[in-house]
Amino acid sequence: MKRMIFFSAVLGIGAVSACGGGGGSSAQPIAIDFAPLGIPNTDQEHVSYKVTDKLIVTYSDGSKKEFPLSYEVLLQSGDQMGSYKWGQLLDVNAQPMSNIAYTKGEISWNPDANSLIKTSDGKYFIITHFEEPPGMLYASELDPNTLKVKSITPIDFSSVGGTIINCAGSQTPWNTHLGGEEDYDLNSIYSVSAGGKNPAYVQCTKDSNGYFTGNDVNGKSNYFCGYVGGVQRYLKDLNIDPSNGYLGDKFNLYNYGYIVEVAYTNGKWDVAKHYITGKYTPEMAVVMPDRKTLYMSDDGDYKGLYKLVLNQPQNGFNKNWCGTLYAAKVKQLSDQNGGTFDVSWIELGKACDSEVKAIIDKKPLLTDIFDVEDPSACPTDQGFKLITEDRINECLRLKVGQYRSSKFASDDEVKKAAAFLETRKYAAYLGASIEFRKGEGLAYDPDNNVLYYAITEIGGSMADGKGDINLPNNMCGAVYRLVLDQNYNAYKMEGIVIGKPINRDPNDPDYQKYGQKWACHPDYVANPDNLKYIGYNTLLIGEDTSYHINNMVWAYNVKTGKLTRIAWVPTGAEVTGVFAHGLVGNNYTMTLNIQHPFVDTFRNADGNPVNSTYNDQNKDKRKGILGIIKGIPAGLLKLTH
Incomplete structure (x- = not known):
């Protein structure tokens, strides 16, 4: 995902039996379809969010039933409940932070992934990431009867030195939350000069108080410097030494860039960093049904795809995983429709x-x-x-x-x-094939034993004419299917959902119809990011794009190939958090997040900005929102982590 801001929606699903909705009491649901949304075209549509108004369920007796959907706001960034403001950034001493490099202030607009956790004492929480340097996670407790938020609690990461850029996530089969520290820029190549032999080394500047400013010695804004400065302010560490690999009393860049785990134990939240998942730019991790095989994606250019096999299946929160880490090696078989590849795995190490x-x-x-x-x-x-x-x-x-x-x-x-x-x-x-370009969402499909993998953009390292991956450029990206064997080992990868750039030719009908607002065709995905498989051969796809004036959510039928637009978010926003779902009391809920409304600048087919006026006019509406969509029947969707 891009370094960005938010608004979240939770799908709340009413307590209607999934059975008996057809012509007889024994009729079972066999298919679902969301009513399709049209393309947003008007000024009002571009500055609003919209979710499809109904779900159609088909039953085994051939009958169909429609379930109306509705939306309700729960929280906005900065809302205070008790002692805390939702999205407020806190330091190692749980005190509010301000003047943080690369943030807009002490309140984050950047909620990202969610997990829905039911605790052993009967409470229900939504865990929400805030994608910032330093990172922040909040737990929002839900009332199981009203689905209103009862309280918010920041999750304390001080025991592991804090966290950073918490991006996508997933829920484990043992009812904990996994999140990716999408650490784009704490790469060690920037931290050492190697006696002047490393041209990538960055020298960052400090202010008069000893805090890094986010600029290099040439006065230019620099993400590495900003990330160091953000974590420095979290840790209150004024002894970080640029001449010694940026080591400090508390700060160590090797402490960030892993998969973190959050669990509710003994009436409180506990956290772990799983260092054996490896340090890179992890978007997220997803656990296979064997409870010991995990896959992790790596966001950016010239990145990898990783697999971790634990020594033992996990049945609960464990701070000390042991296992073997692998990186993917691919052999390209075709460059058509996103490409087809054989996949093998190179062992990196055991620990x-x-x-x-x-x-x-x-x-x-x-x-x-x-x-x-x-x-x-x-x-x-x-x-x-x-x-x-x-x-x-x-x-x-x-x-x-x-x-x-x-x-x-x-x-x-x-x-x-x-x-x-x-x-x-x-x-x-x-x-290994360190050539993947912006690998993002992962979702496991138990019905077909496959893993879905979002590549936001086919370009750069995937289209440079070198190495293992050589594909035609497609700025709109693709979703891939990784075929698994009985041991959940991926051995084949193939494109299944492909974006469609609009040709800049003025004589092209698509250009004439869409080219002034859209760079990627609005009837196809653009820069897919979050993924979630919800059963019934249905994969949800959320966008992180600057090529659709409104980012969208799609429902894709993995058998028929039918692609249905089911939601859009305000211009300047990104769709995130298509993850958490399960029962809250008698209500089924599914989260759907939307980041940074009225912030991103969107481009048309000619590469020109198309929404700057909307952004300027809606500056006061950039708060993140947490909401629920009500109406999907309880029991219809089975929980697949």
């Missing part, structure tokens, strides 16, 4: 979370794990390898044997550090 945390506590630098040389003159004859990751060319040599740093006791420890602290670099070093 437990506690082992990796112990390595982090040694405060190694990139140059303790790899020797670094200037990539413009990489001495490959001396054992160095030239790799590309995160759009950066790098010249690296693993520091084992005679090269081993005194920070490490053995070559095995060096390899563990490489596998879990420098996951993407090490994967590229070992020959």
Whole structure:
């Protein structure tokens, strides 16, 4: 997802039996369809949100029944309940933060993923990410009778040094929340000069109080500097040293960029960082039904796709996972319709979370794990390898044997550090396909034993004419299907939902009809991001695009290929959080988030902005919103994590 802002909707589903809705009491639901929405065209439609007004259920006796849907607002960013404001950013001491680099203020507009958690003492909570540096998660307790929010509670991450850019997420089969620390810019390649041999090194500036400003020494805004500054303000660490890998008393960039877990235990929220998921830019993780295989996506350009296989199936909250981490290696078979690939897996390493945390506590630098040389003159004859990751060319040599740093006791420890602290670099070093472009949402389909994977944009590293992946550019992106074997191992990947750019030719009918407002055809997906499979061969797809003047939500039938527009959000917004669903009392709920209304600038087929006036006129409406859509019958949708 882009570095951005919000508004959330929760689908609330009324307590109507899924059975007996057809011609007889034994009739069972066999298919669902959302009534399609038209394309938003008017000024009023562009500045509003809209969700389809009905769901049509088909039963086994051939009958159909319609269920009306309605929307209700629950919370907005900044709403105060008790001692807290929803979306307020707090520091390590639970005090409000302000003047944070790369944020708009102390109240976030950026809610993202949700999970719906029912606790052992009968309470119901929505866990919501706020996609900020530093990150923030809130738990909103729901009244099971009214579906109103009763209270909000910030989730304390101080025990793990805080969190960052909490993006997409999922719910585990053991009723906990997993979230991705989508750490775009705390890449170690920016943190060390390697004796002047690393052209990617960034020198950040501090203000008179010792806080990083978000600018480099040339006065230019820099995301790495902003991220360091944001976490610095969270930690209150004024001793971060740019000349020593940006290590501080508390700050260590190797502490961020993992999958985090949140659980409700003994009447309170508890958290864990699962370091064995690897450090990169994790969008999210999803757990397979075996409770031990996970897949993780990696957002950005020149990124990877990862699989973690735990040593044991998990049945509850466990802070110390142990397992084996893999990176995908693909062989392209076709470049048509998004491409078709064989998939294999390269083992990166085996470890437990506690082992990796112990390595982090040694405060190694990139140059303790790899020797670094200037990539413009990489001495490959001396054992160095030239790799590309995160759009950066790098010249690296693993520091084992005679090269081993005194920070490490053995070559095995060096390899563990490489596998879990420098996951993407090490994967590229070992020959994995670090060429995926903006890998985003993941969703498991138990009916067909496949994993769906959103690629927001086919371009850059996927269309550069080099390496394992070479596809025609498609700025509108695609959704892929990963075919799994009986052990949930992915072995094939193929495009199934493909966006359609509008041709800039003035004589093209699509250009004439849509080109002044739309860069990607509005009857097709554009930059798919969040995914959720809800049963009945139905995959929900949420957009994160600047090529549709309104981002949309789609229902895609994975068997028939039917694509139905079921929601749109205000211009300037992004759809997020298509994840959480389950019973709250007798009401079934499903969350649907919308980020940063009236913020993004959208482009038409000619590349020109089309919504700046809307954004200017609606500056006061940029708050995140949490709401529910009521009406889907309880029992219709089965919970699939």
